[in-house]
Amino acid sequence: MLSVAGLTRRFGEQLALDDVSFDVVPGRMTGFVGANGAGKTTAMRIILGVLAATAGEVCWNDRPLTQDVRRDFGYMPEERGLYPKMKIRDQLVFFGRLHGLEPLRAAERTDKLLERLGLAERATDVLETLSLGNQQRVQIAAALVHEPSALVLDEPFSGLDPLAVDAMVDLLREEVTPEVPVLFSSHQLDLVERLCDDLVVLSRGKVVAAGPVAELAAGPTMTYRLVVDGDAGWLRDVEGIRVRDVAGGTALFDVEDAAVEQSVLEQAVGRGRVLEFGPERVALSDVFREATR
Numbered sequence: 366m367l368s369v370a371g372l373t374r375r376f377g378e379q380l381a382l383d384d385v386s387f388d389v390v391p392g393r394m395t396g397f398v399g400a401n402g403a404g405k406t407t408a409m410r411i412i413l414g415v416l417a418a419t420a421g422e423v424c425w426n427d428r429p430l431t432q433d434v435r436r437d438f439g440y441m442p443e444e445r446g447l448y449p450k451m452k453i454r455d456q457l458v459f460f461g462r463l464h465g466l467e468p469l470r471a472a473e474r475t476d477k478l479l480e481r482l483g484l485a486e487r488a489t490d491v492l493e494t495l496s497l498g499n500q501q502r503v504q505i506a507a508a509l510v511h512e513p514s515a516l517v518l519d520e521p522f523s524g525l526d527p528l529a530v531d532a533m534v535d536l537l538r539e540e541v542t543p544e545v546p547v548l549f550s551s552h553q554l555d556l557v558e559r560l561c562d563d564l565v566v567l568s569r570g571k572v573v574a575a576g577p578v579a580e581l582a583a584g585p586t587m588t589y590r591l592v593v594d595g596d597a598g599w600l601r602d603v604e605g606i607r608v609r610d611v612a613g614g615t616a617l618f619d620v621e622d623a624a625v626e627q628s629v630l631e632q633a634v635g636r637g638r639v640l641e642f643g644p645e646r647v648a649l650s651d652v653f654r655e656a657t658r
């Protein structure tokens with residue numbers, strides 16, 4: 366497991382990270398979100414060892430992370446890091462070698478990824494002649510080529526069209542084995558919600574929410590949606606719930622105790638036809654807004 370504990374970083378007077386702690390669990394995708402300037406890139410750079418922390422540490426399986434262990438990590442930096450004038454195949458083989466792959470293995474992995482990304486025919490083209498979307502595909506291949514033990518991706522999907530995002534997500538799912546923790550930052554909350562299992566929300570250098578997306582989206586109370594064939598106004602008189610909204614046969618209400626929800630359903634069935642009943646998911650954007658207020 367990859368974890369950061371008490372990570373703090375100052376830039377002069379400014380506190381970019383303030384005692385930040387979270388875990389990135391293997392086999393799960395952890396989304397890292399926060400407004401511009403929240404400190405995501407700073408934290409990722411510290412994890413990768415390209416920036417020093419003012420205080421705190423990064424651990425790998427409960428031990429301080431060493432350079433040797435880091436060499437197996439895959440990193441997609443925000444400023445990207447490929448050579449514009451180098452041929453893409455040579456470039457990926459080079460990155461594979463840099464991470465310790467034997468020449469043959471580096472070539473095999475490169476060819477597999479280029480094939481998988483639909484770039485096999487461009488293998489001998491120099492990077493800068495590719496479209497930005499394709500350059501980004503090569504960038505993700507560079508992070509994956511050595512079969513990394515952990516992946517840290519800074520805004521890997523920015524600038525990609527929805528089809529390219531899907532292709533990239535599929536590739537990540539294929540390549541990421543159950544032993545690999547993945548941390549990726551993104552501004553695209555809909556994407557984060559679809560893709561990640563766990564979430565870390567950063568605001569002004571502090572962690573303001575962290576945990577499985579499903580739990581964060583559920584919140585401390587559960588909101589339910591009931592649709593009946595008739596008027597749902599009677600809900601306002603039911604004890605143990607807080608009605609958020611009733612419009613004709615459609616109602617939204619909060620319950621604090623899970624048992625109450627079944628009793629509401631029974632009452633609804635007793636009164637007539639129930640067309641819909643179930644928990645209403647809170648949008649991640651609401652969680653985010655609430656957490657960063």
Ligand SMILES: Nc1ncnc2c1ncn2[C@@H]1O[C@H](COP(=O)(O)OP(=O)(O)OP(=O)(O)O)[C@@H](O)[C@H]1O
Nearest residue numbers: 376379380381399400401402403404405406407408
């Ligand atoms: N090298 C630096 N020197 C001075 N200040 C810096 C430096 N790097 C980052 N900062 C400041 O630290 C804070 C956190 O920046 P960081 O880039 O980590 O945020 P971020 O969450 O990645 O933002 P974005 O989503 O815009 O990329 C910002 O206020 C930024 O201006």
